[in-house]
Structures are given as C-alpha cells and as structure tokens.
Amino acid sequence: MAKTLAEKVWDDHLVRSASGEPDLLYIDLHLIHEVTSPQAFDGLRLANRAVRRPDLTIATEDHNVPTLNIDKPIADPVSRLQVDTLRKNCQEFGIRLHSLGDVEQGIVHVVGPQLGLTQPGMTIVCGDSHTSTHGAFGALAFGIGTSEVEHVLATQTLPLSRPKTMAINVEGSLKPGVTSKDIILAIIAKIGTGGGQGYILEYRGSAIRALSMEARMTICNMSIEAGARAGLIAPDETTFAYLKDRPHAPKGEDWQRALAYWSGLKSDSDAKFDKEITLDADQLSPFVTWGTNPGQGIALDGVIPSPQDFTDPEEVSAAERALVYMDLKAGTPMKKIKIDTVFLGSCTNGRIEDLRAAAEIIKGKKVASDIRMMVVPGSARVRLQAEAEGLDKLFLEAGAEWRSAGCSMCLGMNPDQLAPGERSASTSNRNFEGRQGKGGRTHLVSPLVAAATAIRGTLSSPADL
Amino acid sequence: MEKFISHTGSALPLKRSNVDTDQIIPAVYLKRVTRSGFEDGLFAAWRSDPEFVLNKAEYSKASILVAGADFGTGSSREHAVWALQNYGFKVVISSRFADIFRGNSLKAGLLTVILGQSDVEDLWSAIEEEPSLQIKVDLDTRLVSYKNQAISFDLDDYTRWRLMEGLDDIGLTLRKIDEVENFEEKRAKYKPKTLPVLS
Numbered sequence: 001m002a003k004t005l006a007e008k009v010w011d012d013h014l015v016r017s018a019s020g021e022p023d024l025l026y027i028d029l030h031l032i033h034e035v036t037s038p039q040a041f042d043g044l045r046l047a048n049r050a051v052r053r054p055d056l057t058i059a060t061e062d063h064n065v066p067t068l069n070i071d072k073p074i075a076d077p078v079s080r081l082q083v084d085t086l087r088k089n090c091q092e093f094g095i096r097l098h099s100l101g102d103v104e105q106g107i108v109h110v111v112g113p114q115l116g117l118t119q120p121g122m123t124i125v126c127g128d129s130h131t132s133t134h135g136a137f138g139a140l141a142f143g144i145g146t147s148e149v150e151h152v153l154a155t156q157t158l159p160l161s162r163p164k165t166m167a168i169n170v171e172g173s174l175k176p177g178v179t180s181k182d183i184i185l186a187i188i189a190k191i192g193t194g195g196g197q198g199y200i201l202e203y204r205g206s207a208i209r210a211l212s213m214e215a216r217m218t219i220c221n222m223s224i225e226a227g228a229r230a231g232l233i234a235p236d237e238t239t240f241a242y243l244k245d246r247p248h249a250p251k252g253e254d255w256q257r258a259l260a261y262w263s264g265l266k267s268d269s270d271a272k273f274d275k276e277i278t279l280d281a282d283q284l285s286p287f288v289t290w291g292t293n294p295g296q297g298i299a300l301d302g303v304i305p306s307p308q309d310f311t312d313p314e315e316v317s318a319a320e321r322a323l324v325y326m327d328l329k330a331g332t333p334m335k336k337i338k339i340d341t342v343f344l345g346s347c348t349n350g351r352i353e354d355l356r357a358a359a360e361i362i363k364g365k366k367v368a369s370d371i372r373m374m375v376v377p378g379s380a381r382v383r384l385q386a387e388a389e390g391l392d393k394l395f396l397e398a399g400a401e402w403r404s405a406g407c408s409m410c411l412g413m414n415p416d417q418l419a420p421g422e423r424s425a426s427t428s429n430r431n432f433e434g435r436q437g438k439g440g441r442t443h444l445v446s447p448l449v450a451a452a453t454a455i456r457g458t459l460s461s462p463a464d465l
Numbered sequence: 466m467e468k469f470i471s472h473t474g475s476a477l478p479l480k481r482s483n484v485d486t487d488q489i490i491p492a493v494y495l496k497r498v499t500r501s502g503f504e505d506g507l508f509a510a511w512r513s514d515p516e517f518v519l520n521k522a523e524y525s526k527a528s529i530l531v532a533g534a535d536f537g538t539g540s541s542r543e544h545a546v547w548a549l550q551n552y553g554f555k556v557v558i559s560s561r562f563a564d565i566f567r568g569n570s571l572k573a574g575l576l577t578v579i580l581g582q583s584d585v586e587d588l589w590s591a592i593e594e595e596p597s598l599q600i601k602v603d604l605d606t607r608l609v610s611y612k613n614q615a616i617s618f619d620l621d622d623y624t625r626w627r628l629m630e631g632l633d634d635i636g637l638t639l640r641k642i643d644e645v646e647n648f649e650e651k652r653a654k655y656k657p658k659t660l661p662v663l664s
Contacts, residue, residue, distance in 0.1 A: 038498035058659040145543035145569035254655035
C-alpha cells in the first residue's frame with residue numbers, strides 16, 4: 001500500500017501494534033535538558049528503574065543558562081540547582097552531558113544535527129516542543145512532556161496514537177530577501193495555531209527542495225506553532241551532503257547501507273494525505289507577527305489588521321485582546337512600529353547561516369542608538385565558527401552584544417528578558433504574552449528583518465536600507 | 466496514579482481562546498526540580514489583575530476549568546498540567562486542546578474533556594448564572610452533566626481504562642519488554658549511538 005514518509009518512519013519503529021491500544025514506538029534518540037528532566041529522573045529513582053539505553057540518550061544545558069560570564073557559577077541559586085541536578089542525574093545514570101563551557105554545549109536542537117546524531121528515518125524525542133526541528137532530516141521528531149521523558153528513559157519506547165498526515169506544498173521560488181522563516185510564518189497565518197493539530201506535516205515542493213538544511217530546520221522547528229507535533233521533509237542530496245563526515249554520521253560501508261535506506265524515505269507518488277494545502281513561494285514577502293500568537297502574522301508591507309477583519313468570533317476577540325496587549329492600533333503600517341530590542345538567536349534562527357545572513361546586512365553599519373541588539377549563537381560551535389569568520393567583530397562594531405550559547409531571550413528563563421512594555425523584533429518562535437519577559441511585546445521576524453530593524457529602529461526589511 | 470472514575474464540583478469559566486502554556490505557567494516558574502508547588506505560578510501574569518476570573522471569590526472553590534478553544538498550545542512543559550492540578554483542578558473542558566498538553570494531562574491524571582464550542586458556551590452561561598453549580602464529569606458513562614443536561618464526550622477506550630484503573634504507562638510497557646528486546650535485535654547497526662566519538 002502506498003505510504004507517506006511519516007507513515008513509513010512510523011511503521012519502521014513499531015514495537016507493537018494491537019487493536020484497542022496505542023502503538024508502541026521505538027525511540028532512536030532521546031535529547032535531554034535541565035528543565036523538563038529532573039522530575040523524570042526522580043520518578044526512575046522512586047521506582048528503582050534504570051535508564052534503558054543511555055547510549056541513545058544525550059543531554060545539554062540550554063534553557064536556563066546565562067549567556068554572559070559563563071566561566072563563573074550561575075548567579076541565580078534556583079537556576080544553578082536545576083543545572084546541578086541535571087549534572088548529578090547524568091552522572092548517576094551514565095548519560096553523556098555537554099555542560100556550560102563545553103565546546104559541544106548549546107541549544108539541544110542545534111547540537112543534535114551539528115553532531116550528526118540527527119539522521120533521516122529516525123524517531124527523535126525531547127522534552128521540548130521544538131523537537132520538530134529534526135524533522136528537516138526526514139526524521140519523525142516531536143516534543144514530549146516529563147511523564148513521557150520518564151517513559152522513554154525507562155523503556156526507550158512511547159505509546160502513541162497514529163496521527164493524520166498533511167502535505168504542505170510550497171511551489172515556486174523565493175524572491176531575494178525572503179527566507180524560510182517567512183515561509184513558515186505565512187503557513188501558520190494561513191492554517192492557524194490549531195490548523196496542524198492531530199497531523200504530522202510534510203513540507204514539499206520546489207521551494208522546499210531548494211532550501212539549505214539549516215533553512216529547512218527553521219521551517220520544521222515551527223510546525224508546533226501551527227499545532228502539529230511534528231513536521232518533516234524528505235531527505236535528499238542536500239541532506240546527505242550535510243550529514244557526510246559529521247562526527248556521528250555512519251562511516252564506510254555503514255554510510256552506503258544508511259544511504260540505501262535513506263534514499264527510499266519519501267512519500268510514495270500515490271500516497272494519500274489526509275489533508276493538502278499549497279502555497280505559492282513567488283507571492284511571499286518578508287512576514288512578521290503583529291499579535292500574541294504565531295498565527296497573527298502579516299506581510300511586513302501590510303498594516304495592522306482590525307478585529308473586524310476576522311469572521312470567526314474567537315479570532316475577533318483574540319485580535320482585540322492582542323492589540324491591547326501589544327499596544328497597537330489597527331491600520332498602522334507595520335513598518336512604523338518602533339522596536340526597543342532585537343534578538344537574534346534561538347533554535348529557530350540561531351545557526352551559522354542565520355548569523356551570516358544578519359552579519360551581511362549589519363556589516364559596516366550601526367545599530368540605531370536607542371536599540372539593544374543581542375546576538376546569541378545557538379551553540380558553542382556556532383559561536384566559534386562565527387568568530388572564525390569574523391562575524392562577532394561585525395556585530396560588535398555595529399554596537400550589538402555578542403553572547404554565549406543558549407535559549408536566552410526566546411523564553412526569558414535566564415536573565416535575558418524584556419522589561420515590561422518593551423518591544424522586540426525576535427528571530428525566535430513565540431510571541432505569546434510575556435514570553436520574553438513579563439509585559440514584554442514580541443514581533444517574530446527573520447534574521448534579515450531583525451538586522452535591518454536593528455539599523456533603522458523600526459520594523460524594516462533589508463530593501464528599506 | 467490516582468484512579469479517576471468520576472468528579473463532581475463547581476467550575477470556573479475561562480473565556481479566552483489560545484491559552485498557551487506560557488500563560489498557564491510562565492518560564493520563570495519552571496526552575497524547580499519538584500513536581501509540586503506550582504500553584505503560585507498558575508496564570509501568574511493574569512492573576513495580578515484583580516478582575517481576572519481566578520481572583521473572583523465566587524469561583525474560589527472551582528475544581529473544573531472550562532476554557533476557550535486551543536487550550537494548552539505552545540511549550541511542552543508538563544508543569545502546566547502540574548500547576549493546574551496543584552491549584553486544585555481535576556478536569557479541564559475545552560472545544561480543542563493542543564496535542565502535547567492533552568497527552569501530558571492524560572498521563573498525569575488531569576482529565577481533559579472535549580465538548581463542542583456551543584456546549585462550552587452553554588456551560589459558561591450556566592456557570593456565570595450560578596457559580597456554585599455542581600457539574601459531574603463521569604468517565605464510566607463518558608458524560609458531563611449539570612441541571613437537566615447530559616452531554617457525552619469521546620475518550621478512547623484504552624486511555625479511559627488506564628485512568629479508571631489508575632495505571633501508569635511505564636508499568637504497562639515494562640510488561641511487554643520482551644517485544645522491545647526483539648525489536649532492538651533487528652535494529653540497523655548503522656543507527657547512531659550517543660557515546661563520544663573518538664577521533
């Protein structure tokens with residue numbers, strides 16, 4: 001029977017499938033961080049259980065770590081205790097950990113692909129909703145809660161009900177200045193924050209095929225913002241070239257065997273998706289959010305919509321609330337919105353290509369005098385690579401801050417936060433109320449828009465410079 | 466896990482859609498390493514407003530939350546479920562839940578019930594008219610009942626059985642561990658291991 005890519009990966013990981021109960025799926029890789037794991041390890045200890053496969057588990061410190069003075073003990077005692085707890089748990093259960101200061105430390109979804117641990121056709125989970133990032137390799141990757149983290153630690157499996165599948169076809173080619181971030185923001189605006197609920201998304205079409213691995217990761221990363229637990233892209237030559245010679249990529253004959261399997265990982269031409277939508281890449285322009293959920297987005301050239309523009313009463317009231325929280329008026333051009341802080345980083349847009357793209361815009365220019373720009377590489381390796389290319393100097397000379405790796409202001413768990421009322425242009429993934437700091441206001445943007453905005457002080461695209 | 470068979474209590478109307486888990490519990494409250502004590506972080510930002518529904522005396526005894534569509538979107542933090550439970554909620558009713566939040570709730574023993582949006586709105590009206598209104602949520606019959614109303618809801622047989630028996634998933638999977646072992650024997654050898662690579 002014809003199958004979609006998601007169905008193939010699912011079926012290849014079935015430990016058990018019986019009617020009247022969820023499927024039991026084998027998990028190839030379990031990524032761990034300090035925030036969603038401590039209670040799971042406690043549960044293991046209480047039940048006197050071991051970690052079944054420490055050799056398929058890896059941990060890093062990212063959500064709660066400072067991005068300044070990382071050679072000193074973490075100042076906040078509660079944060080420090082959480083990070084210390086991860087270190088003790090990894091030691092006790094024999095799990096490889098990359099701590100703050102280690103060259104492989106960084107955001108869990110940047111580290112996995114960078115090490116070559118993320119490979120096509122795998123099942124990958126992490127106690128973090130942006131695990132969907134790894135879907136860019138044709139892996140089935142999704143976020144889980146702490147009870148499930150404990151389940152995977154104990155059994156290396158998860159009981160799950162089979163989701164439906166949705167094809168998202170993006171055809172055509174992107175105009176200069178338009179990025180994969182704009183594609184995914186436009187998709188979420190089109191289908192809404194609940195549009196992908198219950199589905200695994202498969203991004204397809206010529207515009208997707210043309211993207212680099214890092215750009216594909218940006219798209220898959222935000223699948224969860226459309227309500228989908230996972231989003232994936234069929235692996236191709238771009239994927240294989242990215243993986244070749246990474247530390248954990250298969251070598252020699254194993255590479256050939258893996259390649260043979262990976263090459264079959266695509267939806268059959270006659271496979272049936274439960275739902276299909278199409279987007280024209282040629283029509284896209286830089287996209288930004290105006291509201292307090294990632295579906296409330298619009299072209300940067302547009303104006304802030306009026307609640308009356310919506311028909312669904314839920315959307316009308318959500319828009320009314322969002323405009324009050326964001327302190328914005330309907331009809332205002334997006335480009336008139338004055339920004340206080342620009343955040344370049346996160347598992348969405350904190351990889352080397354993102355930093356290169358922004359640095360290219362910033363080069364030789366100055367960040368506006370009343371703007372704070374924070375550049376936070378997604379991993380210590382990304383930071384080193386950027387420094388080897390001299391990107392740090394371009395940012396510093398422009399007046400931006402150059403930080404150490406971590407989740408940072410994406411979720412404002414560490415000291416990197418917006419002050420109440422402060423407004424950001426952020427390359428991260430969520431514009432929820434207070435996400436980047438209590439009372440903070442967030443506009444989601446691409447790295448190019450972030451850089452142009454930092455220079456002009458108002459939401460801008462590179463074409464405005 | 467505690468068995469869940471039926472719960473009767475008063476309810477609180479949260480008439481907002483797209484309540485994401487950052488609203489249910491902001492990130493700054495996630496630094497704790499325990500599974501309890503998260504009630505102070507529940508809806509922390511909104512609670513600073515005295516008019517917020519959680520601050521109203523008439524709803525102080527509520528143990529059922531009746532929320533707008535797309536409840537629990539965003540972050541996978543199970544702390545959102547714990548915060549609701551620690552505060553005293555046993556059931557959340559909405560017309561649509563985010564997938565990860567729903568999974569977390571049913572693992573942790575917080576019953577999430579999906580009703581049609583018009584049923585949710587009728588419930589809101591009934592609660593606002595009579596805040597002490599007793600609502601019964603019964604897993605055995607899969608019915609939400611109040612006054613002379615009885616609305617049925619769907620929940621798959623397996624999850625219902627697990628909740629009613631108070632069984633934890635790990636224990637159930639460990640009973641089938643020989644099937645996991647069989648699977649592991651057949652796994653491709655080229656699949657990566659996380660052990661450090663020596664170069």
